[in-house]
Amino acid sequence: MSFQDIAIELKKPLDYKIQKAIEAIASGFAVNKHTAAIAFSGGKDSTVLWHLIRTYFPEKTVEIIYGNTGVEFPESLSFARKVGKEWGGEHFHETKLSRTKEEGLKYKAQREVLDWLIQEGRIGEVLKADGKLKSTRTLESKATPEMWEDFRTRKLIWPKDTPMSYWWCCDQYGFPILGKAASKLDARRINIDCFLQFSESASNKEELLQYYDVLKECKFSQHCCKLLKKDPSERMQTELDVDVIFKGLMASESRTRRTNFATRGYLYKSHRDHLGDDPFYHCNPLQIWTDDDIWEYIRLFDVPYAPLYDITWTDSKGVEHKIPRNGCFGCATDILFRDNHLEALRHTHPSQYKALMNYGMDEQLKKLFYARGSGTDTIKGVFEDPEGFLGGQTNLFDLVREKIDRRSIDDEYDPEFPDKVSHECLGEEDNP
Structure with a gap:
């Protein structure tokens, strides 16, 4: 499928997209020989996917794997556990972080x-x-x-x-600042x-x-996505003997995901050691959906969603914003773009924002901006006034965007399809 074909599909009505999603889900169940599972984040997309599977395939047993990174928004965490108990019961599973094997x-x-x-x-x-x-x-x-x-x-x-938490990872590897192209x-x-x-x-x-x-x-580093999301989820998949994982990824979200859909389609094969010679399948039934489709479906079928999406904040120009996506509150991979995670967090969750800054993210942002040739007197003044910075008295992010050339920075970080980076280039990596 070409990008042009995808663009045409994205414009189709919701009824058509629901039917295509049902067909994709059916194709996933058709190849399922071991255990089928849903990668559930507590976000609106994976909630809609779960609702589709519950509605159109009620006879199927599906395990729900909730990836708790330890830095979830509290509103998302409470929602995920509530709907997990109500919809999933004993089939709802929450991932756990790895732990260090020695001091x-x-x-x-x-x-x-x-x-x-x-x-x-x-x-x-x-x-x-x-x-x-x-x-x-x-x-x-x-x-x-x-x-x-x-x-x-x-x-x-x-x-x-x-626990090899977000905080451990930031200390040992670095903070999730900028996209994968920079890491x-x-x-x-x-x-x-x-x-x-x-x-x-x-x-x-x-x-x-x-x-x-x-x-x-x-x-800075992107290792937290692997450590907090990918590895715990794959461990859980191994424990449950999963051979088909359903995910709420959409091609409209990023260039990486459009490319993946164009080359792999709704269902594609890979390998997991626990399955031996049997294949492992990734199924993404919502590929041609958009955010508008997700919200239309939620309204039409009265689907519950995390209250995080109803939280609003107003910028310096009086424009009201909502949090567009859930995920780790400590993510700064989109720092050079408007409505980035930290910009919203500063307004909506000031205690979490201050915790990040006090732990050292402010220092690394400072170093990044100076290293990128952005040490203007204005920005310097912001950093020399910690209370102003932490309290959000100055719109730091607007200042920074004017000073940093982001042409070399990728448009997003996608933990589902990370670039392959070898540890060997830096020496033997430890098993913590």
Whole structure:
């Protein structure tokens, strides 16, 4: 199917789209030999998908996998659990975060160990021949017992069995700032530090050199999507022996999803180890739907939805806005676009916004803007006034958009279809 064909399909009436969704769902059940499941987020799209399956395939048993990232909007979390209990009962499952298998150092402590090894002339003990870090664990093993005791006193240690949460991920990898095009390297931040400082694999390409200059200043990563969403969901799918997963993805949402639909259609095959030689299928019945279709369906059939979508906020020009999408409240992948997550969060959930800023996102945003050549007196003034920044007295995001060229930034980050990035380029990645 071409992009032009998709554009034509997107303009079709809701009745047509409902019928196409029913056909797609039927195709998913037709290949189902083990367990069928719905990837449920508590958002309007996956709720409508669940309603369609309940309505038109009531005889089918479907497991519901709710991906609780730990940084869900409270309104979405309570709704997901309520509808999960009412509609799903024992078939409703909530994912759980991974946990660390041994104690480890926080990034600040890792950085202190690295700097100490450099000062002592022992940096070669933790680097590979090409200057990349052997592993995070190798670095941490070089810290003396006295250093470990000091780190423990200063609370710079992650204890064994610590949930690998959003906060853990931001500390160890970086904050979810900018889209996937800006997060080319997926490794712990301390590995990236060594790569940038010591690796002999440096590129001569101007574009990459500029990217490395930004990366040296700003600690950002997209690893949280894999850690909080993808991995826990796939673990649950393995436990339930899932071979068909229904998802509420729509081609209208992004260029990545349009491309995926054009090349793969409603149903496509992949592989999961737990199925042996049997295939695993992804089924996306809502591909030709739009947000307007979703809301029309909700109104027509009185479908419940998360109260998050009814929360409003008013901008400095008096224009009223609603939160268009649910998801992790700590996401800043769309920071360069209007109505981005943080812009809305600042108004609608000030306590969560302040928690993010106080944990360090404000510092990384600051570094990003300066690294991108945006250190104007106006923006500098905003950052030198923490109360103004955290309290939202100045519209920081409007200022930033005027100063940062976003042509090199992707239009979104799509955890369903991430770019394949190797850990090996930065050294052996640890099993936490």
